[in-house]
Amino acid sequence: MSTGLLDGKIAVITGAASGMGRSTARTFVENGARVVLADIQEEAGTALAAELGDAARFTTTDVTSEPDLEALIEYAVGEFGRIDVFFSNAGAAGDLSPVTDLTEEGLNRTLALNLNAHVAAHKLATRQFQKQGTAGSIITTASVAIFQSGWNGPAYSMAKAAVMALVRQSALENKGTGTRSNAIVPGAVLTPMIPTMFGISDADAERFAERVEEEVAGQTLVGRLGRPEDIANAALFLASDLSSWISGTGIVVDGGAMAFTKDRSIELITGVAGEFQ
Numbered sequence: 001m002s003t004g005l006l007d008g009k010i011a012v013i014t015g016a017a018s019g020m021g022r023s024t025a026r027t028f029v030e031n032g033a034r035v036v037l038a039d040i041q042e043e044a045g046t047a048l049a050a051e052l053g054d055a056a057r058f059t060t061t062d063v064t065s066e067p068d069l070e071a072l073i074e075y076a077v078g079e080f081g082r083i084d085v086f087f088s089n090a091g092a093a094g095d096l097s098p099v100t101d102l103t104e105e106g107l108n109r110t111l112a113l114n115l116n117a118h119v120a121a122h123k124l125a126t127r128q129f130q131k132q133g134t135a136g137s138i139i140t141t142a143s144v145a146i147f148q149s150g151w152n153g154p155a156y157s158m159a160k161a162a163v164m165a166l167v168r169q170s171a172l173e174n175k176g177t178g179t180r181s182n183a184i185v186p187g188a189v190l191t192p193m194i195p196t197m198f199g200i201s202d203a204d205a206e207r208f209a210e211r212v213e214e215e216v217a218g219q220t221l222v223g224r225l226g227r228p229e230d231i232a233n234a235a236l237f238l239a240s241d242l243s244s245w246i247s248g249t250g251i252v253v254d255g256g257a258m259a260f261t262k263d264r265s266i267e268l269i270t271g272v273a274g275e276f277q
C-alpha cells in the first residue's frame, strides 16, 4: 500500500541488487520515489530495475571506487534531475579473522567496502545537495556489531562502529542546511549476506534458511527473524519528511536483540551453519 511518503523524491540506493537494498528499492518505488539502483551485480540489478518499471534505473557501480560513485550521482542527476536521498547500504562481512590473525590486506579490504565507501558516499552526496541548494537525507547501513563483539568479524565491527562516527560528523557538517544523516542499525536479517558469510553453498541455501528459522525465530523477543522489509520500512521513515527532526543518530532494527542479554541469534545461526560445513 502506497503512503505517498516519498512522492516526488529521487533516491540512490547502493547494494540494491540483493537483500535490504533490494527490498528498500521496492518500498521506495511503492511509496512514490524514483530510484537509481547501484550494485556490482549487474544481472540482478538490471532485472530489478526492469521489474520496477519507469521509476527505476540501474547502473553498475563498485562503491569502493570513488570515480564509480561520482559517475553514479552524475547518472542519477542526468536521469532524474537531482537527488534527495542517498542510501549508502552496500556491504559484506569481509575478512572474518580474529584480530590476532587479521592481515593488513584483510583489514584494508574490509574497511574499503564497509567504511571508506561510506565516507566517499557521504562526501559526494553532501556536495551534490550543496550544488543543488536542496536538503537531502543520507542513510547508512550500520549493524548491531557497533555495540557488541561476536555478531560478525572484528574488521567488519570496527568499520561499522566508525560508520556511526561518520554519520554524526556528516550531520554536524550539514548543520543548518536541512540535510540529515542517519544510520539504520540492523540485527541479524537472513539476507544472502549470512549464508555467504558462513560459506553455505547455493544448493544448501534454502534448507539453511529453514533451519535458521526453526532454531532462531522463537528465541527472539518479537518471535520471528528479521526480514529485509523491516529495514526497508526504517529506510522509508528516514528518507521521508516524517523524520525531519532526526539527524546524527541510528535507528536500531533488531527484533529486540540489544534489549535482551541472552539473545543467542548469532550463536544459533553459527550452529546451524556447522551442520552444512
Ligand SMILES: NC(=O)c1ccc[n+]([C@@H]2O[C@H](COP(=O)([O-])OP(=O)(O)OC[C@H]3O[C@@H](n4cnc5c(N)ncnc54)[C@H](O)[C@@H]3O)[C@@H](O)[C@H]2O)c1
Residues within 6 Å of the ligand: 014, 015, 016, 017, 018, 019, 020, 021, 038, 039, 040, 041, 061, 062, 063, 064, 089, 090, 091, 092, 093, 113, 141, 142, 143, 144, 185, 186, 187, 188, 189, 190, 191, 192, 193, 194
Ligand atoms: N544481513 C544482516 O544480518 C545484516 C546485519 C547488519 C547489517 N547488515 C548490513 O546491511 C547491508 C546490506 O546487506 P544485506 O544483508 O542486504 O546483504 P546482501 O548480500 O543481500 O546485499 C549486499 C549487496 O551489496 C552489494 N555489494 C557488495 N559489495 C559491493 C561493492 N563493492 N559495490 C557495490 N555493491 C556491492 C552486493 O552485490 C549485494 O547486492 C550491508 O551494509 C550489511 O553490512 C546486514
